[in-house]
Amino acid sequence: MAGAKFFSVFFLILNLISVLPPLTLSFSPDHPTDRQILVLLDDLSLKSSHSLFFTTLQSRGFNLEFKLADDPSIAVKRYGQYLYDALILFTPSADRFGGSLNLEGVLDFVDSGHDLILAADSNASDLIRNIAAECGVDFDEDPSAMVIDHTGYAVSETEGDHTLIASDDFIQSDVILGSSKIEAPVLFKGIGHSLNPENSLVMLKSLFSTCAVVLKVLSASSSAYSANPTSKLSNPPSLTGTAISLVSVVQARNNARIMISGSLDMFSNRLFRSGVQKSGSLNKYKKSGNEQFVTELSKWVFHERGHLKAGNLKHNKVGETEEPAIYRINDDLEFSVEVFEWSGTSWVPYVANDVQVQFYMMSPYVLRTLSTNQKGLYHTSFKVPDVYGVFQFKVEYQRLGYTTVSLSKQMTGFFIFSIVYLYNK
Structure with missing residues (x-):
């Protein structure tokens, strides 16, 4: 009975995952200027x-x-x-x-x-x-x-x-x-x-x-x-x-x-x-x-200046390069995202010291200001909090005169792991 209950719940979770929101990026066409x-x-x-x-x-x-x-x-x-x-x-x-x-x-x-x-x-x-x-x-x-x-x-x-x-x-x-x-x-x-x-x-x-x-x-x-x-x-x-x-x-x-x-x-x-x-x-x-x-x-x-785009969001465990299916509590992870600015003719690296990422579930559990390599890449590392649940990586960036960057990626691994952990126990 316990095993049947576990698998019924597990497949229910998989069905829920199928309707979870996908990765969302700040929308920005290749040429953002009005023509x-x-x-x-x-x-x-x-x-x-x-x-x-x-x-x-x-x-x-x-x-x-x-x-x-x-x-x-x-x-x-x-x-x-x-x-x-x-x-x-x-x-x-x-x-x-x-x-x-x-x-x-x-x-x-x-x-x-x-x-x-x-x-x-x-x-x-x-x-x-x-x-x-x-x-x-x-x-x-x-x-x-x-x-x-x-x-x-x-x-x-x-x-x-x-x-x-x-x-x-x-x-x-x-x-x-x-x-x-x-x-x-x-x-x-x-x-x-x-x-x-x-x-x-x-x-x-x-x-x-x-x-x-x-x-x-x-x-x-x-x-x-x-x-x-x-x-x-x-x-x-x-x-x-x-x-x-x-x-x-x-x-x-x-x-x-x-x-x-x-x-x-x-x-x-x-x-x-x-x-x-x-x-x-x-x-x-x-x-x-x-x-x-x-x-x-x-x-x-007309967006020839002050227009940002963000993308190429990546995360992985420290020391690895592949994005894992799940994280476990207290894992050390790395996060990065790329941000570029339209110069009027081409995309150039956006350089700032106030871009942040939230590791978010209902409210931010982790908030980090991202470091930059001055070439458009922003990155940080932190430890996964000792909390089970469905988390998101969120970058919400608003700065006077610039377009708003809104980017998120939902993690389903915590939710699956917590169900497996509870019913295995």
Whole structure:
């Protein structure tokens, strides 16, 4: 009876094993950069007035398809498959999109892991505002408001209303903006926004809505405020100082990336080529920082930088090379995994000192920071804990500006061994 009971339980365990999750890796194609990009425009004249920005993308190998926002042929998906890798919305005044694209379609596009650049201005429609709000970005509710800065404005021949801002308050992140310092201020004319992480992405699916990061990459100065530039202030501005974000980015748990700008002019040839001098500064620049800023940020948005892949997870007993069917308590084991970063043209070793592995059952029993050989290989060794059960090797890596690495491999040996051990005894 005992033997029959043992074998019935053993085969039950084997059946359970057959439905256990397999090895899962952080998904990353051989070439992670977006190649097919749909560009929607309010006016076809934007193709020429913003041609320098589009040319920088095309020179990096991207294929751009231009359509007017109300084009009835617009479709981002056919037969269940997405036709594009990324979407650029230069459509501030669009009340609706043509074809089959709508608010939910844009959100589903990003929720499926695709990337988005959205540029607004003082004519921003409810549609554009709602897309931004679903991404955790709230534009000023006053439709007549623009960002004004009487201290940090761009010097020009005419006094103006100080809505052309010269901002140099960049996020300090090489992975997002590149390692070359942006010397000249960025010229910005448009509307400000605030970040609302509590409400960000709440209507999107769980893959997108969990662990999304919303960051300011270009901020207004402490003297800035958001108001109607043509009328006197009757009430305190709702957005003031460095709380005003001019350009923000979002990275979701599914590694989709979003850039939201309150200025479409920021991408224009005119501001790309314009000289700049910030009020109160003696420094005059022959060319604004716009082209460098937008180019470097677009590299991040389109995964030319900060994109990781992990794989080749291996484990074995110390002194052996083959992966065993089971481990026993107090065995000494070795673990390794490879992590690489996309350089824009090829995969190169990712080097960091904060990659960890968990030996996990309900909660981590072992947590180890991995050593690296500087060539993409991360490794460690440890003793199997004195606990029976089904364990996993888990690598969950999140670092600002980088795609999330999520990798695991389940071990069934402990579970089988514990059943055999108990019934043999």
